[in-house]
Amino acid sequence: xxxxxxxxxxxxxxxxxxxxxxxxxxxxxxxxxxxxxxxxxxxxxxxxxxxxxxxxxxxxxxxxxxxxxxxxxxxxxxxxxxxxxxxxxxxxxxxxxxxxxxxxxxxxxxxxxxxxxxxxxxxxxxxxxxxxxxxxxxxxxxxxxxxxxxxxxxxxxxxxxxxxxxxxxxxxxxxxxxxxxxxxxxxxxxxxxxxxxxxxxxxxxxxxxxxxxxxxxxxxxxxxxxxxxxxxxxxxxxxxxxxxxxxxxxxxxxxxxxxxxxxxxxxxxxxxxxxxxxxxxxxxxxxxxxxxxxxxxxxxxxxxxxxxxxxxxxxxxxxxxxxxxxxxxxxxxxxxxxxxxxxxxxxxxxxxxxxxxxxxxxxxxxxxxxxxxxxxxxxxxxxxxxxxxxxxxxxxxxxxxxxxxxxxxxxxxxxxxxxxxxxxxxxxxxxxxxxxxxxxxxxxxxxxxxxxxxxxxxxxxxxxxxxxxxxxx
Ligand code: SAH
Ligand code: SF4
Ligand code: F3S
Numbered sequence: 268x269x270x271x272x273x274x275x276x277x278x279x280x281x282x283x284x285x286x287x288x289x290x291x292x293x294x295x296x297x298x299x300x301x302x303x304x305x306x307x308x309x310x311x312x313x314x315x316x317x318x319x320x321x322x323x324x325x326x327x328x329x330x331x332x333x334x335x336x337x338x339x340x341x342x343x344x345x346x347x348x349x350x351x352x353x354x355x356x357x358x359x360x361x362x363x364x365x366x367x368x369x370x371x372x373x374x375x376x377x378x379x380x381x382x383x384x385x386x387x388x389x390x391x392x393x394x395x396x397x398x399x400x401x402x403x404x405x406x407x408x409x410x411x412x413x414x415x416x417x418x419x420x421x422x423x424x425x426x427x428x429x430x431x432x433x434x435x436x437x438x439x440x441x442x443x444x445x446x447x448x449x450x451x452x453x454x455x456x457x458x459x460x461x462x463x464x465x466x467x468x469x470x471x472x473x474x475x476x477x478x479x480x481x482x483x484x485x486x487x488x489x490x491x492x493x494x495x496x497x498x499x500x501x502x503x504x505x506x507x508x509x510x511x512x513x514x515x516x517x518x519x520x521x522x523x524x525x526x527x528x529x530x531x532x533x534x535x536x537x538x539x540x541x542x543x544x545x546x547x548x549x550x551x552x553x554x555x556x557x558x559x560x561x562x563x564x565x566x567x568x569x570x571x572x573x574x575x576x577x578x579x580x581x582x583x584x585x586x587x588x589x590x591x592x593x594x595x596x597x598x599x600x601x602x603x604x605x606x607x608x609x610x611x612x613x614x615x616x617x618x619x620x621x622x623x624x625x626x627x628x629x630x631x632x633x634x635x636x637x638x639x640x641x642x643x644x645x646x647x648x649x650x651x652x653x654x655x656x657x658x659x660x661x662x663x664x665x666x667x668x669x670x671x672x673x674x675x676x677x678x679x680x681x682x683x684x685x686x687x688x689x690x691x692x693x694x695x696x697x698x699x700x701x702x703x704x705x706x707x708x709x710x711x712x713x714x715x716x717x718x719x720x721x722x723x724x725x726x727x728x729x730x731x732x733x734x735x736x737x738x739x740x
Pocket of ligand 2: 458460461467538
């Protein structure tokens with residue numbers, strides 16, 4: 268066995284016994300006809316996928332779900348630590364539960380997820396929010412039923428942060444939020460330690476799920492009607508390194524792609540340092556793989572990329588993009604950018620602007636640097652004021668708006684296959700998405716939600732397209 272091999276363990280039978288015990292207790296303690304849970308998820312799709320496991324376990328424990336915290340017997344926030352703003356929102360929203368707990372003391376309030384893996388956060392919750400009864404981090408998900416049971420029966424506060432960040436668990440019941448759009452985690456954790464990022468500290472080391480388990484989950488999803496499946500990992504390009512028989516991400520996605528059915532396959536996130544030609548070729552020749560690549564570059568300046576510990580430079584990034592554009596017709600590129608990393612000058616920032624002009628991304632996720640406790644960049648000298656960073660940030664948004672508008676205008680008159688996702692509340696129009704992940708709004712019947720349709724693009728408004736349904740599909 269290779270030194271870095273990580274073998275999955277199954278969540279043990281004991282956890283299922285706890286779920287049954289919780290069901291018995293809640294049958295007595297519930298406030299309404301059925302025990303109800305309110306689960307709110309902050310942060311990225313990894314958290315959404317974790318919440319789907321938690322909801323699976325709660326379902327097994329007899330729970331139904333509500334969108335109204337007032338009606339719930341159990342309230343859980345699954346939290347994100349990636350930026351200060353994300354944490355502040357959680358603290359604010361937890362504070363707001365104080366009155367609810369006073370009014371209905373039998374409600375059990377719990378917090379989990381990335382924030383809770385940080386000792387200083389868990390301590391603050393312990394000291395400042397006495398009405399929070401259960402706290403557990405990402406490494407404790409596999410025994411959530413046991414922890415919840417203790418909080419229910421012992422009447423004491425249960426706080427647990429995992430200490431083994433190399434374990435991988437399988438066998439969770441999963442309750443997916445959507446019926447045609449779904450997340451499929453293929454790996455957990457991250458080994459990259461970008462100097463600004465908290466994720467490796469709160470999610471542990473990189474570990475990949477077995478190929479056969481992923482394939483059978485994908486098959487199940489396709490058979491039950493999922494049309495848009497996103498493979499998830501912090502850095503999907505390094506998939507397979509902890510398996511007994513290592514396998515590349517390109518090999519994995521190409522095996523999934525060979526499953527018959529009418530569906531789109533997406534993935535996120537791809538780290539530019541290991542985005543291989545093999546992967547780009549696989550996307551190009553795939554039958555179901557979306558012509559979309561989310562490839563966060565963070566900064567266009569080599570000096571800053573080095574300080575970020577990203578392990579690629581501007582030249583390598585642009586070469587990868589050029590290859591993707593050459594091989595994948597009409598490829599849609601999206602990215603993440605950090606503005607105002609410590610030590611970044613306006614000259615560095617201009618390099619970021621020039622890169623986005625060169626690549627012409629479909630859309631961008633843009634963030635102002637937020638110092639994270641315990642990361643190297645927290646201690647870096649950061650002389651640029653928040654006000655100045657704000658100015659740069661707005662300049663970036665203006666440039667991107669121009670690019671997105673141009674890109675979208677070039678699609679007018681074209682025909683696109685779209686997946687109808689829902690209805691826009693304000694206008695009653697249908698919301699759809701192209702394979703390149705661009706939103707299209709069109710008139711049509713609600714019964715089309717969850718189906719693929721062909722549309723002609725009629726208008727472009729910034730990064731949103733207007734379209735008309737064609738009738739033949
Ligand atoms: N694994 C993914 C990113 C996960 S975090 C990747 O490597 O691309 C999502 C995005 O949040 C990052 O791409 C980055 O742009 C942003 N981000 C992470 N830490 C941040 C911080 N401390 N301040 C501002 N933005 C941050
Ligand atoms: Fe964070 Fe970098 Fe890992 Fe992405 S690759 S999760 S940015 S450390
Ligand atoms: Fe946030 Fe954790 Fe995702 S910190 S971005 S929820 S991995």
